[in-house]
Amino acid sequence: MTEPAQQPDWIAADWGTTYLRVWAMRGTDVLDHRSVRKGMGVVRPEEFGAVLEETIAGWGPAPVMACGMVGSRQGWAEAPYVAAPCAAKPQLVRVPDHAARAVYIACGIRQDSPPDVMRGEETQIAGLLAFEPDFAGVVCLPGTHTKWVGVAQGQITGFRSCMTGEIFDLLSNQSVLRHTLSAQADDMDAFDAAVAEALDDPAGAYGALFALRAGGLLHDLSPREAASRLSGLLIGWELAATRSFWTGARVALIGSATLSPLYARALAGQGLQAETHAIDPVTLAGLNMARQSLGAFS
């Protein structure tokens, strides 16, 4: 975006299942940004190198720091999981056999019991700690598989993933509830009531799902209210499942402008004021930390 003539000294890449997003960086300044729908899910193993070079064409020979599913077994090069508890600092592997430039991918994090994994979120957490090195509490990263991550003294102490985003999408688009839900889930009174209901009686909330359909048939429950209730029931359920993480804790949310406010609101109902962070700044800060650590192992 600034002086196109300037060359980046490194390139940041967030390469997930659906998108490849890249930034031309000079220190912590963003010179340029591109996003293409060429996620790991649609790129064949032998194409990763070419897709990357095509996407960052014109940015010179700078090294690339990448995070996300590109480091999975089905990705470009497997960046093995580091076992938690572990330092909340990026660990990197270098992609072999890519002549065009040095490409590093951040390792994911695993937890043996209960079994859990993350890939991409560890970089965002490292970025949060770049801004707030003394952060102690829980980091919640809402998404398809929302993560709740305990952080203290620069360590990731443990974490838990909930499938809330994916379950919401499946139920609203593919189950019988699709007939009674709208795309808008912005009835905040219905959302609040459903969060409270699910937190109060998580088992009962399971039986409340079909009632969204029946309420539409019998009582003209509006599609907007039904969608808001579904969202509230699932997030309330998730809060009930992760209570040990957030009770009495400092909570930082890293997520989209759509999801983070819902989680913040649900937590506020429990008396917790969560801090919210946009995804891109912490991702870039995390990848920048990775770059700075390079001297140690490249």
Place this chain on the structure above:
Amino acid sequence: MTEPAQQPDWIAADWGTTYLRVWAMRGTDVLDHRSVRKGMGVVRPEEFGAVLEETIAGWGPAPVMACGMVGSRQGWAEAPYVAAPCAAKPQLVRVPDHAARAVYIACGIRQDSPPDVMRGEETQIAGLLAFEPDFAGVVCLPGTHTKWVGVAQGQITGFRSCMTGEIFDLLSNQSVLRHTLSAQADDMDAFDAAVAEALDDPAGAYGALFALRAGGLLHDLSPREAASRLSGLLIGWELAATRSFWTGARVALIGSATLSPLYARALAGQGLQAETHAIDPVTLAGLNMARQSLGAFS
């Protein structure tokens, strides 16, 4: 099946979303049976009459007693919901404008609070009561949307639907868990443990879903064990949600040979010996009761 020369004196039809199943009946004897994949979901409104006549061709002019989604607003003729609490006896509407024969459809049942509906199950419950008029307890009908129905003194006192079957299908076939689940969910130790886990901590079970994926990645959790655990977690959750229905109650299961044993096993773990009934005999008995009641309102 017996003497094809014999003419049925009535025809039973179970017309759901996916299948139309018909029986040529003489009293309570089945003379013939046919099943076609022409459920309500694929038949256009103006085609219902022709599809029925084609399916029962050669069975003479006998009247038809039908139950299921064919009576919904999107079906052939709307058979309105009867409000529970209500008698567990079939209520019928006659299909207008079908010259070929008399066709009756059983009304569904509604419950205003919490909102719930059934369509088809009411006929099976009436059939169960034909065999056991004094039944008092809960009838559980496992399926896409499993029903738990309180029955006492010939009345349906209240009910609750859980989306367990549909959620299991969506999670096993369309979520990230599809990578780690097999079609076989017959590891009964894993099933039992998961049922107990979800009953003990329904909220925690929500957090245990993604662990099925992570367990596959990290610990070679077998696809068969993962599928059994998913089935157990969902059924355990459902039992937690419906505890007020089955605690200390006589339980009758009406369901398929695949699903009923899972519910019976989960209930046995809670010290309840459920009676099990196959679907067809109670469906036919319920439709036969409907036929016998006809004198009263045709």
